[in-house]
Structures are given as structure tokens and as C-alpha cells.
Amino acid sequence: MQVVNFDHTMIPISNALRSKEFYSKVLGLKQIQSPKAMGPGTLWFKCAQSHLHLVETDLSALPNSGLWSKRHVALDVTDLKKAARELKQAKVKIDKGPVTEYGLFRLFCFDPDGNRIEIRQK
Numbered sequence: 001m002q003v004v005n006f007d008h009t010m011i012p013i014s015n016a017l018r019s020k021e022f023y024s025k026v027l028g029l030k031q032i033q034s035p036k037a038m039g040p041g042t043l044w045f046k047c048a049q050s051h052l053h054l055v056e057t058d059l060s061a062l063p064n065s066g067l068w069s070k071r072h073v074a075l076d077v078t079d080l081k082k083a084a085r086e087l088k089q090a091k092v093k094i095d096k097g098p099v100t101e102y103g104l105f106r107l108f109c110f111d112p113d114g115n116r117i118e119i120r121q122k
Contacts, residue, residue, distance in 0.1 A: 008044075008051035009073050013113045014059045016041050022112050023052065026090045027075070047075065059113060072108065072116035080105050080121035087119075 013019040020043055023029050029045040029052065041056030052073065077083045084098050087109055095116065097107030106120035 006050050008053045010053040010055055011073065011111070011113075011115050012057035012059065013043075013054045013111070013115070014057065015112070016043055016054070016056050018112050019043060019054050022092075023054065026087065026092060027117075072118050074106075074118040074120060077119055077121055080107065080119065083107075083119050083121075 020031065023043070023045050024031050029047055032044050032046050032051070034042045034044045043054040045052040045054070080098050084094065084107055087094060087107075093110045095108040095110060098105060099107070104120050104122070106118055109117050109119065111117060
């Protein structure tokens with residue numbers, strides 16, 4: 001097998017409107033049209049050459065579903081210190097950082113549903 005592209009990551013969310021605000025306004029991702037078969041409560045965002053797929057889900061079922069973990073999406077930015085200031089201004093919970101470790105300058109934060117996001121500067 002030869003993988004030639006990374007297409008998307010799916011993240012469970014509880015509220016599409018709240019998540020749309022966070023991912024588009026706070027993180028600055030461009031929302032794109034969802035495939036028609038996906039239905040309501042599904043959001044897609046363009047992220048460089050890949051996509052982020054958000055699916056409205058009953059989050060109360062997640063702890064027993066195997067979906068909830070320390071998994072995360074990693075996003076590269078040009079200025080991590082500026083990104084950290086913008087996240088704090090938007091009252092986003094920062095879990096760790098900014099810190100330099102493993103050769104990366106990065107931080108970890110959470111979206112409104114507690115999904116972990118790594119934001120890093122290479």
C-alpha cells in the first residue's frame with residue numbers, strides 16, 4: 001500500500017453553530033460545503049491540503065465509544081506567540097504551552113467540546 005494523500009480528520013462536536021464560530025473565527029479556517037449525503041450537523045473546513053470534518057454527536061455516549069481520547073489535530077501557524085494571545089483573548093482553554101519540546105514550539109488547547117488541538121510553529 002502507498003498512501004498518497006491525507007484527506008481529512010473527523011472530530012465529534014455537540015453544537016454545530018458554536019463549533020462553526022470557534023473553527024472559523026478563532027482558528028481562522030475556511031468553511032467549505034459539506035458533501036450532500038452528510039446531512040445537517042456536519043461541518044467541513046479546508047485546512048491547507050486537507051480537510052477537517054466536524055460531526056454533531058451525542059457527546060454523552062463518547063466516553064464509552066472508544067472515540068474519546070488524547071487524540072488531537074495539529075495545526076501549523078507562522079507565529080505561535082501571536083496565536084496564543086489570540087486564543088487567550090477568545091477565552092480558549094490552553095492546556096499546555098507555548099513550550100518548546102521535541103524540537104517543536106507548540107501549545108495544546110481545546111475546542112468548545114473538549115477536543116484537543118495542537119498549534120505549533122516549525
